[in-house]
Amino acid sequence: MPSANPAALFLTSESSLHPISRPAPSRAFIEKRRNPINATVKRSQQEGRMKSSVLDVLYFLIEKVLLISNFKLFSVSEDEATPEWHYDISLYKRGDLLEVPRTLFVHFGIYLGEDRVAHLMPDILPLLSEDPALLQKVVTNKRLVLGVLAKAASVRVDSVHDFAYGSHILVNHLDRSFPQGALPGEEVARRAEELVGGVEYSLLWNNCEHFVTRCRYGRPASLQTDKFCEMVKMIIRDQRSVLASVLLGLAFMLCLGLGPSTTLPSILIPFSLWMAG
Secondary structure, three states, X not given: OOOOOHHHHHHHHHHHOOOOOOOOOOHHHHHHHHOHHHHHHHHHHHHHHHHHHHHHHHHHHHHHHHHHHOOOOOOOOOOOOOOOOOOXXXXXXXXXXXXEEOOOOEEEEEEOOOOOEEEEEEOOHHHHOOOHHHHOOOOOHHHHHHHHHHOEEEEEXXXXXXXXXXXXXXXXXXXXXXXXXXXXXXHHHHHHHHOOEEEEOEOOOEOHHHHHHHHHHOOOOOHHHHHHHHHHHHHHHOHHHHHHHHHHHHHHHXXXXXXXXXXXXXXXXXXXXXXXX
């Protein structure tokens, strides 16, 4: 038999193979292969735009927080003029409890005599400086808001004019809420003077009302805090709160998906409200 030619067999076997079909490369892939530098530049530009948008959102939030902190909720700014208001200090005796209604709350202080009022205010500055000249300046809204967040405050002494800031003053109005009666005026003032300086602050457990009731009645209490807690208790006991929490939990699970961070709160919060009611 004639021997087979290896070259012919190779050509025959190669020609008998079916061609492999491959998908055509995309235009983006071709451009990337042709000019990888442009692709890298485009990716860097996209990342830069994303970072810029995140920074814009962050700056927007900071601007809004600073804008809110400039509202006259508690005190005035150093750059703002104090409103003209005349207070007859001869009406106040040493140890009197002075009460000033504000927009969202009531502020309290103890009259020390000679146009001086001791009162507790949230203030971040005692944590940052010990300079008496700086600490004695009128507390600005920014100092106050940061003090609330940092749970820092100070018992400071201001004039009646700076303490009241244009509001009318009620004298010993809380006496009717404490049947045990008030301590002698000199003892009240002495207690207030001993507490002057930096203290810890708590909106619910150690605010300006706790300070004056500790000095005048011998025990700290806050009727404003009690009213707030009663309101929260009513909301918790309302069955509509349970329904609202269930609906919110379902909405979170639908939007964020099932997971421990969404499922557990969606179950535990309605259950706790139901048991508390």
